[in-house]
Amino acid sequence: MKVYISADLEGVAGVTHAEHTMRDGKEHERARLLMTEEVNAAVAGAIEAGATEIVVNDSHGTMRNIIPEKLHRDAYLISGTPKPLSMMEGIDETFDAAMFIGYHAACGTRNAVLDHTYAGRVVSRAVINGMELGETGINAAVAGYFGVPLVMVSGDTAVARQARELVPGIVTVAVKEAIGRYAARSLHPEKAQALIKEAAKKALTGLGSISCFEVHPPVCLELHVNNTGMADIAELIPGVERIGPRAIRFVADDYLTVFRAMRAAITLAGETLQ
Ligand SMILES: [Zn+2]
Incomplete structure (x- = not known):
């Protein structure tokens, strides 16, 4: 079983501000370690579910956030930017499932930590075939293009809700609940990681029951x-x-x-x- 993981940073437990997410932010070093640990939890859950190959794509900002030597040794890491498929680089039809870790809600979502869509300073709305989509939907459709189902998403309660609206039966983990755009009530990172591991295992064990999110032509x-x-x-x-x-x-x-x-x-x- 081949598993693809796209990892963002805004939806990681404890992250609430640009000081965490920007390259030169005072809290960035800490945030990227927390991001790496949440990804590791998903990798561990995937391995317990029988994954034999796991590819992790660093999908935030510079796409050089995950700390290579701290990443689970059984995962491949794609890092750096630009990449042709950006947040979905590395996906193809050989994968059995995709999971999104540390994701955030679409731009314009109220009570969502650091909500934005691809470029916060540029995009105010992205509508595809009549559906207003954030990164979860836009990227799930890339996986769907290759016939790969998105089976698990972690982030705040808002992105978890948007993922469930998009993909019936998807497994979600809400690691925090926004109090506003820059504030949240968060689980302890270790608790968040334990839930992510269990969710990844559950989502991959139930493979076949979750269909691909596809956007049909035109x-x-x-x-x-x-x-x-x-x-x-x-x-x-x-x-x-x-x-x-x-x-x-x-x-x-x-x-x-x-x-x-x-x-x-x-x-x-x-x-x-x-
Ligand atoms: Zn993002």
Whole structure:
């Protein structure tokens, strides 16, 4: 059994602020260790469920957060950026299941720790085939494109709720409950890790009962950005249509093409912040 893990940082127990999540944040060193330990818990649960190969993709910011020598020795680590599939780099049709650790809710979610979608300073809404999706949905659909089901998500209560709305039967772990965007009531990290291990084991043991989250063609992305200058740049991409002062649309027949266009649009739009 091959298991794919995408790991983010905002949804890790104890993390509430940019001081944890930014590379130069005062608490970043501590936060990346907590992130590594939560990933290790998921890896341990996967091994108990019979996983024979586990690939972990570091999916936060610089994508160089997980501490290699502290990572479970039986997992492969993909780190660094840019990567063609970004938060889903390394996924393909040979995997049996995907799990998301340390995830957070979509931008615009109330009472969600550090809610955002791919680039907090750029994206205000991402709508795909009429569904408003955050990173959980956008990335689950990449796994779904390859026929891989998303079976487990950990993060705060808000992302856990959004994952359950997206994927019936998915196993979720809420390691904290937001009190606002920058505050939360969190489980102790060790307790969170124990729950993640059990959830990973349970999700992979029940494999087959959870279906893939797939976005069927034609795939239409509507991307809403934070200002008109960002849309001015994003609409330069061939095939992109301007549908509003701060919104663009892109349509293609396969999800991966739309995912790549979305990443290109966000990256270009972000250039206006430089
Ligand atoms: Zn994220």
